[in-house]
Amino acid sequence: MTQTHTITVEPLGREVQCREDQSILDACLRAGVWLPHSCTHGTCATCKADVVDGEVDHGAASSFALMDYERDEGKLLPCVACPRSDVVIEADIDVDESVPVHPVQDFTGTVVALEEIALQTRRLVVELDRDIAFNAGQYLKFSVPARDGLPVVDRTWSIASPPTETRRLEFHVRNVPGGRGTDGWVFGGLSVGDAVSVSGPYGRFVLKIDDDRPAILVGGGTGLAPLKSMIRHALENDAYAGHLTLYQGGRSREWLYDVEYFQALAAQHPDRFTYRPCLSEETQADCGSDATAYGFGMVTDVIAADHPTLSGSSGYLCGPPPMVEAALKTLMSKRLFPRDIHREDFFNEGDKESGAVRSPLIKR
Numbered sequence: 001m002t003q004t005h006t007i008t009v010e011p012l013g014r015e016v017q018c019r020e021d022q023s024i025l026d027a028c029l030r031a032g033v034w035l036p037h038s039c040t041h042g043t044c045a046t047c048k049a050d051v052v053d054g055e056v057d058h059g060a061a062s063s064f065a066l067m068d069y070e071r072d073e074g075k076l077l078p079c080v081a082c083p084r085s086d087v088v089i090e091a092d093i094d095v096d097e098s099v100p101v102h103p104v105q106d107f108t109g110t111v112v113a114l115e116e117i118a119l120q121t122r123r124l125v126v127e128l129d130r131d132i133a134f135n136a137g138q139y140l141k142f143s144v145p146a147r148d149g150l151p152v153v154d155r156t157w158s159i160a161s162p163p164t165e166t167r168r169l170e171f172h173v174r175n176v177p178g179g180r181g182t183d184g185w186v187f188g189g190l191s192v193g194d195a196v197s198v199s200g201p202y203g204r205f206v207l208k209i210d211d212d213r214p215a216i217l218v219g220g221g222t223g224l225a226p227l228k229s230m231i232r233h234a235l236e237n238d239a240y241a242g243h244l245t246l247y248q249g250g251r252s253r254e255w256l257y258d259v260e261y262f263q264a265l266a267a268q269h270p271d272r273f274t275y276r277p278c279l280s281e282e283t284q285a286d287c288g289s290d291a292t293a294y295g296f297g298m299v300t301d302v303i304a305a306d307h308p309t310l311s312g313s314s315g316y317l318c319g320p321p322p323m324v325e326a327a328l329k330t331l332m333s334k335r336l337f338p339r340d341i342h343r344e345d346f347f348n349e350g351d352k353e354s355g356a357v358r359s360p361l362i363k364r
């Protein structure tokens with residue numbers, strides 16, 4: 001039987017039981033003990049904490065997220081570190097009292113819809129075996145089945161539906177050529193009626209429902225998913241008092257999706273929601289009579305042109321790490337403070353090797 005150890009989380013003084021084959025973060029989140037985290041696969045460094053006492057296996061920590069000298073100094077990434085003895089860790093726990101903590105649980109689900117919505121992009125709808133509680137913006141981990149001698153792996157996809165829809169969850173998945181979870185599964189054999197195993201909810205990229213400032217939401221590609229959850233929650237459930245402006249970036253119209261959906265939402269809620277789809281590789285001339293619907297250029301250029309200042313606003317950025325980084329710089333140049341900008345980088349396994357983009361501008 002796999003051995004279990006006691007993890008003591010300081011400064012909370014909470015104790016959690018953790019198996020040797022389980023990450024310390026997983027054990028804590030399942031026990032309802034909140035630790036900061038974002039990617040949950042050892043890439044972003046958000047969860048970095050100190051080992052005060054005990055031995056850990058650092059697992060699949062990226063050498064960029066946890067440098068050799070940091071390991072020597074007794075740092076760990078709880079999202080991938082597993083205990084080898086009883087362990088005491090000290091974490092920088094930034095509990096936001098307005099955000100409910102929903103313990104992570106396992107669920108089974110059934111695929112009830114899987115459709116092409118844009119180039120290399122699918123909408124996946126899963127009906128869970130029971131209700132799930134989550135915050136708008138959070139994500140689930142999917143178990144990608146073993147295949148061709150390769151083991152089961154976890155992949156993370158953000159929930160695009162609002163938290164009031166507790167059984168039937170929507171996801172947007174972009175294909176990554178050669179990727180285990182996308183090319184090899186969602187785009188490579190997964191079908192309506194198939195059973196899936198998921199766990200969650202994870203993540204701290206959540207709509208701050210106690211805020212009432214105007215919010216700029218920027219989504220690149222399937223980075224739209226958590227923003228759609230937030231926007232639907234805000235508008236359908238009156239969960240956010242401030243005005244929301246969604247910037248959706250794509251190369252051309254065939255890469256964008258749900259455009260008519262958001263246009264209709266903006267028409268329905270003109271005082272509460274503005275929608276700006278942006279095209280980086282199509283021009284006004286390419287779009288003809290459609291042109292008035294779009295902004296042209298990089299999404300960051302369109303934001304910069306739309307707003308002399310964003311002072312007094314908040315920001316939510318999500319998608320490929322280079323886009324998130326560029327949007328961060330744009331919002332900061334428009335007088336937003338780092339503390340008012342929330343980000344979700346869609347890091348993948350390849351980013352672990354490359355170090356991806358690590359911003360000196362903002363604490364993860």
Ligand SMILES: Cc1cc2nc3c(=O)[nH]c(=O)nc-3n(C[C@H](O)[C@H](O)[C@H](O)COP(=O)(O)OP(=O)(O)OC[C@H]3O[C@@H](n4cnc5c(N)ncnc54)[C@H](O)[C@@H]3O)c2cc1C
Nearest residue numbers: 039156157158173174179180181182222346347348349350
């Ligand atoms: C918090 C979060 C939320 C996310 N939400 C979404 C979402 O809503 N929608 C979405 O489409 N994506 C989302 N992602 C990205 C998603 O989790 C996957 O990374 C993505 O779908 C690709 O998965 P994959 O299994 O197909 O690719 P992977 O198998 O992970 O491969 C990705 C790339 O890395 C390379 N690679 C794989 N393994 C290694 C290795 N060991 N060494 C070097 N290179 C390697 C591959 O060749 C490929 O180029 C999210 C990511 C995070 C962190």
Ligand code: FES
Nearest residue numbers: 038040044045079
């Ligand atoms: S959450 Fe641990 S490194 Fe990203």
